Structures are given as C-alpha cells and as structure tokens.
Amino acid sequence: MSTTAISFRRTARHNPLAATGVVLVILFIIFALFAPWIAPQDPAGINLSARLNTPSHAHWFGTDELGRDILSRIIYGARISMLVGSSIVITSLALGLIIGSIAGYYGGGIDRFVNVILMNAFLSFPGILLAIAFVAFRGPGIFNLVLALSLGGWVGYARLVRGQVLAAREREFVEAARALGANDLRIIVRHILPNIIQPVIVQAAIGMAGAILAEATMSFLGLGVPPPTASWGTMLNDGRAHLFDAPHLVLFPALAVMLAVLSFNFIGDALRDYLDPRSRIEAGL
Amino acid sequence: MALIEARKLTKIYSQGESVFGAKPRGGNEVRAVDDVSLDIHAGETLGLVGESGSGKSTLGRLILRLIEPTSGSVRFEGRDLLAARGGEMRRLRRDMQIIFQDPFASLDPRFRVEEIIAEPLVIHGSHGDQSASGIRLRVRELLGAVGLDESILRRFPHEFSGGQRQRIGIARALALHPKFIVADEPVSALDVSVGAQIVNLLAQLQRDFGLTYLFISHSMPVVRYLSTRIAVMHRGKIVEVGTAEQITERPAHAYTRSLLEATPQLAL
Numbered sequence: 233m234s235t236t237a238i239s240f241r242r243t244a245r246h247n248p249l250a251a252t253g254v255v256l257v258i259l260f261i262i263f264a265l266f267a268p269w270i271a272p273q274d275p276a277g278i279n280l281s282a283r284l285n286t287p288s289h290a291h292w293f294g295t296d297e298l299g300r301d302i303l304s305r306i307i308y309g310a311r312i313s314m315l316v317g318s319s320i321v322i323t324s325l326a327l328g329l330i331i332g333s334i335a336g337y338y339g340g341g342i343d344r345f346v347n348v349i350l351m352n353a354f355l356s357f358p359g360i361l362l363a364i365a366f367v368a369f370r371g372p373g374i375f376n377l378v379l380a381l382s383l384g385g386w387v388g389y390a391r392l393v394r395g396q397v398l399a400a401r402e403r404e405f406v407e408a409a410r411a412l413g414a415n416d417l418r419i420i421v422r423h424i425l426p427n428i429i430q431p432v433i434v435q436a437a438i439g440m441a442g443a444i445l446a447e448a449t450m451s452f453l454g455l456g457v458p459p460p461t462a463s464w465g466t467m468l469n470d471g472r473a474h475l476f477d478a479p480h481l482v483l484f485p486a487l488a489v490m491l492a493v494l495s496f497n498f499i500g501d502a503l504r505d506y507l508d509p510r511s512r513i514e515a516g517l
Numbered sequence: 518m519a520l521i522e523a524r525k526l527t528k529i530y531s532q533g534e535s536v537f538g539a540k541p542r543g544g545n546e547v548r549a550v551d552d553v554s555l556d557i558h559a560g561e562t563l564g565l566v567g568e569s570g571s572g573k574s575t576l577g578r579l580i581l582r583l584i585e586p587t588s589g590s591v592r593f594e595g596r597d598l599l600a601a602r603g604g605e606m607r608r609l610r611r612d613m614q615i616i617f618q619d620p621f622a623s624l625d626p627r628f629r630v631e632e633i634i635a636e637p638l639v640i641h642g643s644h645g646d647q648s649a650s651g652i653r654l655r656v657r658e659l660l661g662a663v664g665l666d667e668s669i670l671r672r673f674p675h676e677f678s679g680g681q682r683q684r685i686g687i688a689r690a691l692a693l694h695p696k697f698i699v700a701d702e703p704v705s706a707l708d709v710s711v712g713a714q715i716v717n718l719l720a721q722l723q724r725d726f727g728l729t730y731l732f733i734s735h736s737m738p739v740v741r742y743l744s745t746r747i748a749v750m751h752r753g754k755i756v757e758v759g760t761a762e763q764i765t766e767r768p769a770h771a772y773t774r775s776l777l778e779a780t781p782q783l784a785l
Binding site: 403404405407408409410411412413414415418423426427 | 581583603606607608610611614615617619622623624625626627636637640641686689693
C-alpha cells in the first residue's frame with residue numbers, strides 16, 4: 233500500500249494531468265456507487281416554488297426548471313455515465329477482441345472478409361448515426377443504448393487487436409506453443425492476448441471518454457435514458473431552453489461531462505506514455 | 518524403415534498478393550525449399566548445413582509440419598503427417614519437438630519458468646499422473662536433466678542469460694519424451710563457450726533419452742562434432758548427403774567444398 237502511495241506521488245509530480253484524471257475518475261466512481269448517501273437531496277424531488285434558483289447555500293449548483301437540486305442530479309448522473317460508459321467499452325472490447333483475434337490469427341479469406349468488408353462497412357457510417365438509427369428502431373433504454381453505441385464501437389478495437397495479433401502470431405514463442413501441440417484457443421488466449429493487451433487497455437481508457445460523450449449526446453437527443461432518471465445529457469437538453477436566463481442549468485452538467493471525458497483522456501495518454509518504454513525514460517519513471 | 522521420410526518437399530512463397538487474394542501474373546516466387554527428399558534414421562543426428570537463406574529452417578519446420586508444404590509428403594514412423602487432422606496432428610506433436618535459434622524469442626515473456634516447462638504436460642495431460650503435484654515433479658526432473666536449479670521455477674525468462682534460456686527451451690522440448698527433435702541453430706545466438714556447453718548437453722541428452730536429431734546450423738565445425746550424417750543445402754536444394762566423415766573429408770559437390778574452405782580451422 234505504501235509503495236502504491238509513493239509511486240502515485242511520483243506520478244503526480246511527473247504527470248500532474250494524469251494524477252488529476254485519476255483523482256477525478258475515482259471521485260466520479262464514488263459518486264456513482266454511493267449516490268444515495270452523497271446526494272444532498274432527492275434527484276427527482278420536484279419543488280415548483282424553488283424553480284431555476286441560482287447556486288446558493290441550500291442548492292450549491294442551483295435548481296432546474298422543476299426545482300430539482302442540480303448537484304444531486306449531477307451526482308446521480310455519474311451513475312448513468314459510468315455504467316453506460318463502462319458497459320459500452322466492455323461490450324465493444326469483447327466484440328473487438330473476439331473478431332480482431334479471429335481475423336488476425338487465421339488471416340487469409342477470413343481476415344480479408346472481416347478487415348476489408350465488415351470493418352470498412354461499419355467505419356463508413358458515423359457511429360452516432362448508426363446508434364440513432366438503432367435506438368429509433370428498438371426504442372430508448374439503457375440496454376438498447378449500450379447495444380447501439382457498441383455497434384459502432386467494436387470496430388476500433390477489432391482493428392487494433394487484428395494488427396497486434398497479426399504481428400504476435402509470428403513470434404517464436406507462439407510457434408513453440410504450436411509445436412507443443414497447443415490448440416488455437418489456447419494459443420490465442422494464453423500466449424497472444426496477454427502479450428498484446430497493453431495498447432488495447434490504452435485504447436479502452438480513451439474509448440471510455442468517447443463512450444461517456446456518446447451517452448451524453450444520445451441523452452441530449454432524447455434517445456438515452458428516459459426521464460426522470462438523471463443523466464448529464466438529458467440535463468443539458470432540459471437546460472437548453474433556459475440557456476440565457478439560467479445558464480447554470482447547462483453549465484454544471486456540461487462541466488461534469490467535460491471533466492469526465494478529460495479525465496479518461498488524461499489517463500489514456502498517461503498509460504500510453506507509461507507503457508511505451510521510450511517515453512517512459514523521457515518521463516523519468 | 519527410417520523414422521522420418523520426406524519426399525519431394527517443396528515450399529513456394531509467392532509475393533505481392535493483392536488485397537482480394539488474386540495472384541499477380543508472373544509474380545515473384547521464392548522456392549524456399551525445392552523438391553527435397555530426405556531420410557532420418559532413428560538414433561542418428563543428421564546435420565543440416567548451408568548458408569543463411571538456403572532454406573534450412575524452412576525444411577526443418579516443414580518436416581514438423583509447422584509450415585504447410587506447397588507439395589510433397591512427410592512420413593513419421595510410416596504415418597503420413599500431412600494427412601493428419603487438427604487433433605490427431607496435435608497428438609503426433611508429442612513425438613517431435615523443436616529447439617529454437619533465439620532463446621530470447623522462443624519463451625513467452627509472461628510465463629514463469631515453471632509454466633513454460635509444464636505447458637506441454639498441461640496440454641497433453643500425459644504420463645499418467647496429470648495432477649498438479651505430478652506435473653511439478655516432472656518439471657523438477659526436467660530441470661535437473663538440463664542442468665538448472667529448482668530455485669529458478671518462479672522466475673521470468675527475462676531474468677536469465679541466453680544459455681540458461683536455451684536450457685529452459687530444451688527442458689520444454691524434452692517434457693513429452695519426444696523421439697525426434699529439430700534443433701534449429703540452437704547455439705548460433707550464444708557465446709562460443711556457452712554454445713559449446715549446450716552442444717555437449719544435447720549430445721548427452723541424446724545418449725540418455727535415445728533421441729534423434731535434425732541439427733540445423735551454418736557452422737561446419739559444430740555440425741561435424743555432433744552429426745552422424747550431414748546434408749548440405751544450397752538455394753532450397755539438398756546438394757549432398759553423406760556420413761560426417763565423407764562430407765568433411767571427401768566432399769563431392771563444389772558448394773560443400775566452398776563451405777568447408779570458408780570454415781576457420783577451430784578446434785571444438
């Protein structure tokens with residue numbers, strides 16, 4: 233534990249952005265997990281006599297057009313962002329790992345089909361458009377939202393994994409495993425994936441930022457989580473009408489989205505630097 | 518009957534294949550191995566010499582079916598290797614192993630020594646006792662056989678020198694009691710003195726376990742020291758095969774002579 237603390241302090245000195253990112257992400261995760269105990273008020277509690285209040289001692293972030301406490305809604309919103317964001321990343325990553333490994337490992341016609349036809353087909357649609365079409369077709373809700381955004385999300389991971397597997401399968405210890413009589417599943421799962429997972433983790437951290445942003449976008453468009461559940465994107469949409477008379481309605485959820493996205497980007501960048509031995513030396517780690 | 522009978526083995530690599538799999542007309546072909554027939558008898562060491570790029574390693578891998586040949590056949594104890602299907606082929610691999618040239622690349626950097634040597638045992642669950650303790654016992658035996666200490670079991674490959682890693686690789690290859698081992702330039706990445714130790718270890722293991730070797734090398738002295746017979750390879754073809762004495766004392770082919778002349782007279 234003490235060594236973790238020391239290395240964190242060292243990281244904080246060399247890379248303050250990454251340290252800020254880690255602290256913020258931990259904060260958001262705590263918000264998400266313990267929202268009912270942290271939030272000062274009921275996020276859905278309507279109080280029409282206290283509509284559109286500016287930030288005050290009673291409501292630190294003010295209230296929205298139905299008199300709901302914005303701070304509480306932001307704390308509860310972290311739940312949706314973290315839950316949906318991580319679900320999207322996990323689903324996309326799982327799909328990307330499976331499809332990318334198969335294409336990269338078997339090569340030949342399978343690779344040509346997956347790489348040239350399937351991936352390019354998905355890449356030629358903007359992911360958010362695909363997601364909008366999907367949710368419009370299936371109806372809103374968390375499950376459909378995750379599915380919709382993973383539909384476009386897996387391609388990035390699959391391409392990365394395919395390239396890495398393509399290189400790793402030529403390595404001699406993979407040939408050694410084959411010579412020992414290991415089957416393809418064992419070779420991929422035990423030998424190849426553990427050796428290529430680092431860049432994938434970096435991509436997943438950065439992908440988390442994209443997923444949170446995508447969730448906010450979908451909720452902003454009314455295709456996300458149905459009300460009254462608090463989501464940062466929904467709050468932005470609700471506050472839109474009062475942008476000029478009560479800008480705090482938009483300001484705070486926008487800040488939350490921005491901080492969450494920035495945090496994961498900082499962490500992703502720091503991980504990439506840390507895992508690359510060359511920049512690791514430059515950073516003095 | 519020979520242990521290994523390779524007949525008309527050919528491996529052609531074509532270059533410049535397009536995205537859609539069409540072969541370019543009149544495209545470049547590399548005949549890495551060109552119509553090679555070869556017998557390897559039980560208990561012998563067949564040395565395979567030739568310069569870099571002559572197709573030695575490719576031939577070694579074709580015989581083990583680690584690479585699929587373009588044409589030709591390989592029989593192991595009379596069984597057609599190329600006809601064996603997935604699971605059958607994996608079972609056949611117990612009898613034939615390979616030791617690699619580069620001991621830094623052939624061990625998975627994320628496996629501990631224990632896991633590396635135990636892997637063949639785990640894959641095949643062989644030798645009756647496949648319990649964890651049985652495997653641990655066998656791994657200790659193997660470490661002893663290649664002259665390594667038990668204390669290294671929990672360590673990772675990057676903590677070892679080239680010679681030690683090569684010993685780990687040899688222990689892994691021996692784990693399943695194979696009959697036949699392809700040693701693909703096992704000492705060329707090592708210091709001369711360390712290489713000599715490995716060569717002596719291979720010779721001793723051959724006596725102890727009755728192994729048959731295909732010993733690939735570009736170094737004539739090493740091959741002469743270890744081999745019963747020597748095959749000389751040049752541009753994908755075997756140009757000459759004979760006993761070690763024949764090849765080194767009375768080479769018939771011009772290429773063999775030039776190879777011998779290019780060898781510094783070093784005692785090994």
